[in-house]
Amino acid sequence: QQQVKQSPQSLIVQKGGISIINCAYENTAFDYFPWYQQFPGKGPALLIAIRPDVSEKKEGRFTISFNKSAKQFSLHIMDSQPGDSATYFCAATKRKGKLIFGQGTTLQVKP
Amino acid sequence: DVKVTQSSRYLVKRTGEKVFLECVQDMDHENMFWYRQDPGLGLRLIYFSYDVKMKEKGDIPEGYSVSREKKERFSLILESASTNQTSMYLCASSLLQGRDNTEAFFGQGTRLTVV
Numbered sequence: 570q571q572q573v574k575q576s577p578q579s580l581i582v583q584k585g586g587i588s589i590i591n592c593a594y595e596n597t598a599f600d601y602f603p604w605y606q607q608f609p610g611k612g613p614a615l616l617i618a619i620r621p622d623v624s625e626k627k628e629g630r631f632t633i634s635f636n637k638s639a640k641q642f643s644l645h646i647m648d649s650q651p652g653d654s655a656t657y658f659c660a661a662t663k664r665k666g667k668l669i670f671g672q673g674t675t676l677q678v679k680p
Numbered sequence: 681d682v683k684v685t686q687s688s689r690y691l692v693k694r695t696g697e698k699v700f701l702e703c704v705q706d707m708d709h710e711n712m713f714w715y716r717q718d719p720g721l722g723l724r725l726i727y728f729s730y731d732v733k734m735k736e737k738g739d740i741p742e743g744y745s746v747s748r749e750k751k752e753r754f755s756l757i758l759e760s761a762s763t764n765q766t767s768m769y770l771c772a773s774s775l776l777q778g779r780d781n782t783e784a785f786f787g788q789g790t791r792l793t794v795v
Contacts, residue, residue, distance in 0.1 A: 612770055667725070
């Protein structure tokens with residue numbers, strides 16, 4: 570069973586647009602929600618993360634919105650750039666830091 | 681500079697072979713992970729270790745085992761390789777949860793092909 574569900578699987582956005590990727594989880598024991606970014610040929614790298622006592626976190630053009638009651642969280646990329654083209658994974662962790670990932674979203678930003 | 685090193689970038693093995701994938705981290709992290717990455721399925725956790733000799737099954741442990749005899753090294757073992765284990769394998773490490781920074785650091789991955 571997929572503990573963290575991510576959508577869409579792929580996304581095409583024009584340069585300057587907003588990219589939105591959504592994730593949902595079932596297990597209320599999760600207490601840390603990171604997003605990872607992966608470029609071709611590389612391992613994923615941490616982009617931004619949030620804990621459930623906060624509803625929003627912003628770092629530059631990247632924002633996580635968190636809805637604890639709905640058990641959903643999303644990544645917003647403002648002013649999307651071609652260099653943002655990558656695969657994005659949402660994730661969740663629980664006790665001891667066991668890290669569970671979503672299915673991934675391939676983002677293409679067109680110039 | 682933090683580093684997670686996987687022993688091979690590419691491997692080709694025959695069906696039925698016993699395969700060892702090695703991972704070493706130099707950050708003194710308690711946690712280590714093995715994932716496999718397949719298109720449309722994301723990163724699926726195979727095994728997780730939070731301490732030397734300690735391990736927990738992930739979502740897809742069947743056909744795999746792990747070994748963690750030293751803190752810095754985590755090995756994934758395919759007991760009898762099968763073609764459905766052809767995949768990209770990623771190792772990662774992180775500090776034990778509860779500290780401020782729980783960022784996971786990944787290796788470059790091992791592309792395993794079983795023929």
